[in-house]
Amino acid sequence: xxxxxxxxxxxxxxxxxxxxxxxxxxxxxxxxxxxxxxxxxxxxxxxxxxxxxxxxxxxxxxxxxxxxxxxxxxxxxxxxxxxxxxxxxxxxxxxxxxxxxxxxxxxxxxxxxxxxxxxxxxxxxxxxxxxxxxxxxxxxxxxxxxxxxxxxxxxxxxxxxxxxxxxxxxxxxxxxxxxxxxxxxxxxxxxxxxxxxxxxxxxxxxxxxxxxxxxxxxxxxxxxxxxxxxxxxxxxxxxxxxxxxxxxxxxxxxxxxxxxxxxxxxxxxxxxxxxxxxxxxxxxxxxxxxxxxxxxxxxxxxxxxxxxxxxxxxxxxxxxxxxxxxxxxxxxxxxxxxxxxxxxxxxxxxxxxxxxxxxxxxxxxxxxxxxxxxxxxxxxxxxxxxxxxxxxxxxxxxxxxxxxxxxxxxxxxxxxxxxxxxxxx
Ligand code: HEC
Ligand code: HEC
Numbered sequence: 352x353x354x355x356x357x358x359x360x361x362x363x364x365x366x367x368x369x370x371x372x373x374x375x376x377x378x379x380x381x382x383x384x385x386x387x388x389x390x391x392x393x394x395x396x397x398x399x400x401x402x403x404x405x406x407x408x409x410x411x412x413x414x415x416x417x418x419x420x421x422x423x424x425x426x427x428x429x430x431x432x433x434x435x436x437x438x439x440x441x442x443x444x445x446x447x448x449x450x451x452x453x454x455x456x457x458x459x460x461x462x463x464x465x466x467x468x469x470x471x472x473x474x475x476x477x478x479x480x481x482x483x484x485x486x487x488x489x490x491x492x493x494x495x496x497x498x499x500x501x502x503x504x505x506x507x508x509x510x511x512x513x514x515x516x517x518x519x520x521x522x523x524x525x526x527x528x529x530x531x532x533x534x535x536x537x538x539x540x541x542x543x544x545x546x547x548x549x550x551x552x553x554x555x556x557x558x559x560x561x562x563x564x565x566x567x568x569x570x571x572x573x574x575x576x577x578x579x580x581x582x583x584x585x586x587x588x589x590x591x592x593x594x595x596x597x598x599x600x601x602x603x604x605x606x607x608x609x610x611x612x613x614x615x616x617x618x619x620x621x622x623x624x625x626x627x628x629x630x631x632x633x634x635x636x637x638x639x640x641x642x643x644x645x646x647x648x649x650x651x652x653x654x655x656x657x658x659x660x661x662x663x664x665x666x667x668x669x670x671x672x673x674x675x676x677x678x679x680x681x682x683x684x685x686x687x688x689x690x691x692x693x694x695x696x697x698x699x700x701x702x703x704x705x706x707x708x709x710x711x712x713x714x715x716x717x718x719x720x721x722x723x724x725x726x727x728x729x730x731x732x733x734x735x736x737x738x739x740x741x742x743x744x745x746x747x748x749x750x751x752x753x754x755x756x757x758x759x760x761x762x763x764x765x766x767x768x769x770x771x772x773x774x775x776x
Pocket of ligand 1: 455457471475483485507510513526704
């Protein structure tokens with residue numbers, strides 16, 4: 352990983368936005384939840400690091416540490432593209448497009464909190480957590496750049512996330528890079544705040560320290576000073592470490608070895624395969640003579656035996672992860688990591704948010720859907736078995752009707768046709 356000093360920051364002056372409309376917000380709203388527990392001076396450290404390394408919406412800073420094509424200066428650019436003569440023009444163009452097409456849902460800082468957001472379910476993605484749902488990469492890896500392009504081309508069917516395919520590939524590229532940049536910025540803010548909290552630079556740490564002081568001589572102001580001095584001794588190193596880590600995470604998402612690529616090709620959705628998939632879906636063992644407890648998929652616990660998204664897990668009260676003291680959500684049913692209620696997909700409808708190609712469904716089942724309670728089954732099921740489940744899932748909307756997939760009868764017809772053709776040769 353190449354390290355870049357802070358001095359190598361490319362500061363991009365805001366260009367005259369004539370005709371583009373002034374962005375509505377001159378600040379990136381800060382992550383109140385993460386910053387509130389910090390001591391005021393520690394909070395300022397986070398705010399300063401953000402402003403220095405990422406700038407403001409009207410005055411962006413491109414941090415070279417991240418492998419994002421910010422747009423190299425092109426001194427030969429014609430008058431129509433004057434701003435290409437400055438470095439960082441791609442980031443500025445991405446910002447302008449984002450402000451035009453995305454901000455009202457996803458918010459200026461990418462916190463998923465634009466003015467329209469509160470009326471939507473599911474809510475627009477909060478990029479700051481760095482968690483994306485519909486991607487081709489393994490487990491904890493970031494989405495590949497191509498995954499985000501794919502989302503912008505397709506939209507997310509069944510949600511308010513529209514398709515932007517009409518903008519064309521160049522603009523989609525600009526938007527995706529701006530989204531990746533916003534995600535890095537927001538994630539950097541969270542991580543730095545958490546690190547400083549870990550060093551004891553919070554109001555509650557100071558209160559505790561004063562209370563625990565047996566000599567009863569420790570003044571609150573001295574405890575604060577000590578905590579801030581410890582934090583400021585470490586902050587430069589923390590900034591460096593977190594930024595390097597984020598840069599590596601995003602680069603890893605683009606490496607081919609981190610993509611989910613099945614080694615086994617999909618087999619035909621024969622009645623036999625669909626039936627095997629159904630048994631796996633119902634957590635029954637396809638081979639009763641060889642029961643393997645790992646194959647307990649519990650799909651039906653969430654999706655319901657008929658796949659309508661109404662399994663018993665939708666009636667339970669779930670505990671809020673990491674809540675301290677432990678609490679449950681106020682409403683029954685599943686929730687995502689953003690704290691919003693969420694239904695398992697109704698599979699009878701045949702609407703798939705992450706795409707309807709068999710490989711899309713394969714990836715969802717293999718790795719689950721990050722940020723949701725749908726876990727991955729790549730370790731429990733073989734690739735053949737996942738394909739059986741894919742075949743079953745894709746057959747659910749056609750149950751009881753004429754199947755879109757070859758049944759035994761149709762297979763026989765095909766075979767007969769082949770025989771006839773062979774006989775005529
Ligand atoms: C009308 C509201 C709306 C607009 C406008 C909108 N989005 Fe979204 N977007 C959503 C919603 C809702 C989701 C979450 C869907 C879900 O969780 O299934 C989402 C999710 C996403 C995701 C996450 C995909 C994943 O795999 O997790 C990305 C990336 C994204 N939007 C980018 C954009 C960009 C870029 C624009 C502008 C070009 C944009 N969105 C405009 C509503 C919107
Ligand atoms: C603990 C609950 C849970 C279990 C177990 C579970 N799912 Fe899901 N599943 C969900 C939720 C919640 C969603 C919707 C997530 C979202 O898009 O936000 C979902 C979505 C899906 C989707 C839709 C994907 C898309 O692109 O729209 C499919 C297909 C699916 N699940 C299949 C399965 C299969 C097959 C199994 C078992 C191998 C399974 N699920 C197990 C909760 C679960």
